[in-house]
Amino acid sequence: MKQAPGYGPQPITLGNVQCIMEMQTFQRALAYPAALDAEGNVILVEEAKKEAPYFCPLCRTPFIIREGAKRRKHFAHKRLPEKPCSVETVTHLAAKNIIARALRAAIRENRPYPIRWLCPECGKEHVGNLARPGRQVELEAPIGKGARADVLVKSKRGKPLVAIEVVVSHFPEPETLDFYRSQRITVVIVPVKPDSLADLFEGIHLTDPEYVYNAPCRQPLCPSCAERCRLCLRSPFRLRS
Secondary structure, three states: OOOOOOOOOOOHHHHHHHHHHHHHHHHHOOOEEEEOOOOOOOOOOOOOOOOOEEEOOOOOEEEEEEEEOOOEEEEEOOOOOOOOOOOOHHHHHHHHHHHHHHHHHHHEEEEEEEEEEEEOOOEEEEEOOOOOOOOOEEEEEOOOOOEEEEEEEEEEOOOOOEEEEEEOOOOHHHHHHHHHOOOOOOOEEEOOOOOHHHHHHHOOEOOOOOHEEEOOOOOOOOOOOOOOOOOOOOOOOOOOO
């Protein structure tokens, strides 16, 4: 039986060899900011110990730690996989796990997990706390049939309060934001880069008013004087319980 054209072993040509070499060079240049440890926990490269085993969160093959004079400390594949694993996907995975881990620790230890954001209403920076006592934190949490939050903060009774969406390259779809708005759920959009993941252990700092949706202004207009006063509107970010 004749084989269809394009199937079966391909002849080795100079072009094929060059393509393979270019792909290997590209893969060696990839710097991963996080890995899985032996228990499956997400570990940043800053936390990693050289003697411990680490694995790629995507293909699950062994990682090694690399550090040089010209490049930051990072994880890399011990043996190059057939297809490159996305640094963006690893960064997204690490970010949502760090936020959830930091939030749970803050709630457990009864300390704040601060959030700073620019208010689209008054233009000022507000400060709040996402880790009030008794709150629950879920990863990849489905909310009805309309959305799945990267990290979901819920009340003591399980009511969705704040959906945290990690953004490496793509913002949430408008339909998703509309769904959150219809459910009166505050949305926090956290843009991340591989070299800024460790900052998420300390809190969330947003510098663009479009990164927070459905959050009431903490300095609303006073019904008496029609000016912004220091009244604190009830908010999922308020510092006091």
